[in-house]
Amino acid sequence: MTTRSRDHDACPGALSVHRAADGALARIRLPGGALSGAQLTAVAQAAARFGAPDLELTSRGNIQIRGITDTDAVADAVAAAGLLPSPTHERMRNIVASPLSGRSGGLVDVRGLVSDLDAAIQREQALVESSGRFWFGIDDGRGDVSGLGTDVGVHALDGRHGALLLAGHDTGVRLPLDAAVGALIDVALRFAAVRGTAWRVAELADASDLVISAPTAEPGATWPPVVRPPVGWIPQDDGRVTLGAAIPLGVLPARTAEFVGAVESPVIVTPWRSLLICDLDEGVADVALRVLAPMGLVFDENSPWLDVSACTGSPGCERSVADVRADAADAVDDSAEGHRHFVGCERACGSPPGAQVHVATADGYRIRPAKP
Structure with missing residues (x-):
């Protein structure tokens, strides 16, 4: 190809x-x-x-x-x-959803909505030239995804209805979940038609025309950002087990990834740059944990690795003025509270909501306070 x-x-x-x-x-x-x-x-x-x-x-x-x-x-x-x-729509398939949905917790299983939305995106020729940065969010009601600020999203309110979100804010529009995919696609098409040079909904001077349905609830609500991934031994609702593994700085050695793949179970890459290894019998989960933990996967929910992240930095990014991954690794054992994200330039790529951003400069790091 x-x-x-x-x-x-x-x-x-x-x-x-x-x-x-x-x-x-x-x-x-x-x-x-x-x-x-x-x-x-x-x-x-x-x-x-x-x-x-x-x-x-x-x-x-x-x-x-x-x-x-x-x-x-x-x-x-x-x-x-x-x-x-x-191939024509590959960059448009930006969908994030509650990673544990249908397995552990949540108000409704949204995995079918993810599949339906993906198929709907691929059917829309008008989305081919839209922004590759536009992304969709589907939250199963637990509030993990709605705080990420996706361009358009649906937050389940119960097993049948959801709230329509725009740039992470509740629009006040309520809709049946079986109508969610159509609503999400409609917003994406309207954005593609009016975006001009904007890459994200938040960059539009006026996004009010993206949603044509009348609100039936008070708009404006937001959800607090989730900054820590689900980690450890996670019981599933069906009696099986999911293993949640934090990946230090989001870098997974290919050889380690092959060992994860050898478990032959479904895998979820989460928005917190971690992995979920799903649908395991307890015996398999125990063996997998014993094999993967010594390879660097973090299964301890109290590990300091969960509180630090970084962009690519030098030498991979020509804009970066520092090897931010090395600096972030050196800072892991510091006693600072909250999540810290190290970046090599003002663009601050990959900064998670709610993180304190450390921006590299020629004179060291400048701290940008966490945004809600």
């Missing part, structure tokens, strides 16, 4: 790669963060063979491969794994 150059939107995909300081970078969209063990293994093997031997987990629940030497080979491997169902 042939990769494409990017004439307009700089947001990379599996085909439209970004030329970073350390080589070509491909981003693989995972609606809802979901992939199989076999698919994770295929991505890991592609990275090991044709790029840097690490996978980057992103704050949108996607996977990146850096330093690619053969972009066509990586694209072919991604397509062969079933992770590229629509």
Whole structure:
């Protein structure tokens, strides 16, 4: 499969790669963060063979491969794994959903909505030229995703109804959950038609025309950001187990990813750059934990690694003035409270909501206070 150059939107995909300081970078969209063990293994093997031997987990629940030497080979491997169902729409499939939905907690299982929305996105030709940064959120009622500030989202209020969100704010519009996909697509199409040079809904001078349904509740409500991933031994509602693994600084060695894939269970990449290994019998979960913990996966919910993150930094990003990952790793054992995110320039890529952002400068780090 042939990769494409990017004439307009700089947001990379599996085909439209970004030329970073350390080589070509491909981003693989995972609606809802979901992939199989076999698919994770295929991505890991592609990275090991044709790029840097690490996978980057992103704050949108996607996977990146850096330093690619053969972009066509990586694209072919991604397509062969079933992770590229629509070459034309690959960058539009930005869907984040409550990672534990349908397995542990939540008001409703939203996994079917994720699949339906993904299919609907791929049917809309008008979305092909829309922003690759526009993203959708589906929250199963627990409030983990609604605080991320997605461009448009649905927050389940019960098993049948939800609130329509715009840029993380409740619009006051209430709708049946079986009408959620249509409403989300309608907003995305309206954004594509009026966006001009805007990449995100929050950049529009007036976003009021994106939602045409009349509000029936008080608008404006927001949800507090969740900054820590679900970690450890998580009992599922069906009696099985999910293992939640934090990934230090979101960097997953390809070899370790192959071991995760070898468990042969569904995997979720979360918006907190962690992994969920799902649907495990207790015996399998116990073995997997014993094998993966010594490889660097963090299953301790009290680990200081859960409170620090970083952008790529030097040498991978030409804009960065510091090796922020190394600096973040050095700061892990500090006693500072709250989540700290280290970035190499003012763009502050990947900054999670609610984090204190440490911006690298020529004179050291400048602290940007956490935003609600």
